[in-house]
Amino acid sequence: MLDITLLRKDLDHVVARLLTRKNPQAFLDVDAFRALEGERKTLQTRTEELQSQRNSLSKQIGILSGQIARFVATEDFEQADFNKAQVEHNKNKVAEIKDELDRSAARLEVIQAELHTLLLAVPNLPHESVPVGSDESGNVELRRWGTPRTFDFPVKDHVDLGERLGLDFETGTKLAGSRFTFMRGPIARLHRALAAFMLDIQTREHGYTECYTPYVVNADTLRGTGQLPKFEGDLFAVKKGGQDGEPVPDTQALYLIPTSEVTLTNVVRDEIVAEAELPIKLTAHTPCFRSEAGSAGRDTRGMIRQHQFDKVEMVQIVHPEKSYEALEEMTGHAEAVLQRLGLPYRVLALCTGDMGFGATRTHDLEVWVPAQNAYREISSVSNCEAFQARRLQARFKNAQGKNELVHTLNGSGLAVGRTLVAVLENYQRADGRIDVPAALQPYLGGADVL
Template identity: 75%
Template sequence: MLDITLLRKDLDAVVERLQTRKNPQAFLDVDAFQSLEHERKSLQIRTEELQSKRNTLSKQIGQLKGKGQHAEADAVMAEVGQYKTELEHSAARLDQIQGELLALLQAVPNLPHESVPVGADESGNVELRRWSPQGGYGANPPELGFEARDHVALAEPLGLDFETAAKLSGSRFAVMKGPVARLHRALAQFMLDLQTQQHGYTECYVPYIVNAESLRGTGQLPKFEADLFAAKKGGQEGEEVPDTQALYLIPTSEVPLTNFVRDEIVAESELPIKLTAHSPCFRSEAGSAGRDTRGLIRQHQFDKVEMVQIVHPEKSYEALEEMTRHAEAVLQALGLPYRVIALCTGDMGFGSAKTHDLEVWLPAQNTFREISSVSNCEAFQSRRLQARFKNAQGKNELVHTLNGSGLAVGRTLVAVLENYQNADGSISVPVALRPYLGGAVTL
């Protein structure tokens, strides 16, 4: 959530920066904001006047009583009572206004950092670097030397089963059995080991169902409720469960991990806090009908190893670069060609101030596809979460939050299958994964 002070100081500048994001989209009802702000200022000025008059008159009451002028004192007390009633009404209306302003702000995305390239959509993204196991940085992906099969054709003989998944749950779900299930598990274990043993993250196990407050804290609610799976909470027959008790399946473990610091004040010495978790992720993909319907690229349920950092505000852009390298390290260890992209203003996520995407090479599609997104949210989430630290001056200050995939397990599985395929349809096992697969060289 944006700092409302920014809007109060220079609304035009904020709107101008927001309009560089994806359009058309109603970022802020400017007329409603200005109307509420005008009323808020008027009420606060009137409240201050009334409080001053009440205080002055209250002193007069004591003085009049001290002089024995009880009738005059009673008249002044009646006037004070009128002010009290008006003050109560003003306080109630101010609370309403604050709630309406909060609702407006919760629909407003983060401001792009000044270093983010301006663009209307993904065509405005900027490639920062690319890497290939044969040539290192700057090298293009290698040729297979034969016609590439896609991951579905390669994985079905290894136990990838969409028919059973459709019977169990519907479209965009998958069942994995045997070798492909072991490969999927090996990838997640390898990623966790790398992030914890080499990069200093603390491994966590988190709930897969969270409350609405947790999703509001990280920005999924209220704007993106259609993309979430609600988990119906049981109650007595015919009993309605209040919205405040609503539960949802997590769209990513970023949500529970970042909420660890909700309503907390941590010591500056505890920063940075570096957390990682492997979890399933559940997304209805409400806005992606008809996209990537074949295979594992876009599923309602998928696994991810998430990285979260809670950092000092002065360190967040260093942390963004660090986390990008942490995600790259997984791809390099697996020998998968990839490129790093700086997302433009029109392609960034709602809560992000700056995002780097990692795109892995998929031979069967002859293109790069997103496999990780690493974002600096600055104080956008922590303002919602009221996540703070006590700075060197002893004052409470908002932390900055970052999140990124390290990596999306299903898409990494796709990349391993397609990049390590052999002409006979077998899959060579990347060296880094062999210890997790009993030393197997091929599948």
């Protein structure tokens, strides 16, 4: 969530920066925001005036009440009666002011809630270093690693290569529908080996703590990292039965996680951590569930775009002054996996129009996919600065003893299914067998060919 003071200080500038993202898109109802802000300012000014009047009247009541006993003692009953009447008048005025203050407070609460709702739909501001562009064509290549292999035989794609190894789309479709995959035998072992290999690199070499997280979460958890309310259509909701057949209220809705970024980042929700605990580095291997609502007709063949896929996620919670250093570090952590596997890739800086909702800057890693003769995304590493932390109220106590929002980062280390695709296609032989990268062989009982 954006800091509302940014909009209050220079709304036009913030809107102009937001419009460098996908445009046109209604990120913020500017007229509604201005109207609510105007009313909020008026109410707060009036509240301050009323509180000042109430304080003045209360002080007068105290003085007048104290004088009454003295006037009675001197038998100045006329003045005593006057003071009593004035006290009663002032008390009535204080009661009227209290009623107005209560009404103002109630209205302010509604306004703040409406402003909060508006802000929940507003994406993060792109960092000044992010290239401006309307879509993926505006992304900037930062570097490449490795040289795509030249084949002296017709290249097969992972669907054909995987079939004899146990990659079964027909059974996946029978069990769950399109964009689901069933694996058995060698391909299932390779998939498991890749996940274990990735976890070992991130935990043993890069200092992440391995976690096991829920695959089903509540709405608060998804709001904390920005998936709700804006992207509810991309999520799989889980229906939970109530007692005695009673329906469960929507407030208790549960969702399958779209990524373990959600669960890992939420561990600091409503927490104040010590500065010495930063950075917090977490990783997890989980399935991810996405409806792919905005990608109908894209990548319908094979494993590139699935409703269920596995990912090894990296999350860092860091000091605000360290987040861009952490972004470079995490990009390198994802690259290390591809380099160990000997898979050619490139690193892109995403432009403003291609970045995700919560990111201020994103680096995408794209691996070479021979059958498509193209680089395809296999990891996305993003710095969200304080955007998620503000929603989560995730803070640390700084050197001055004040609570300050942390910065959060997330990235894939890597998407397991897409890595499997890349291994199959880059290491294929003319006879359809697959050479096993040396780094994976210990995870497959020493096998060097599948």
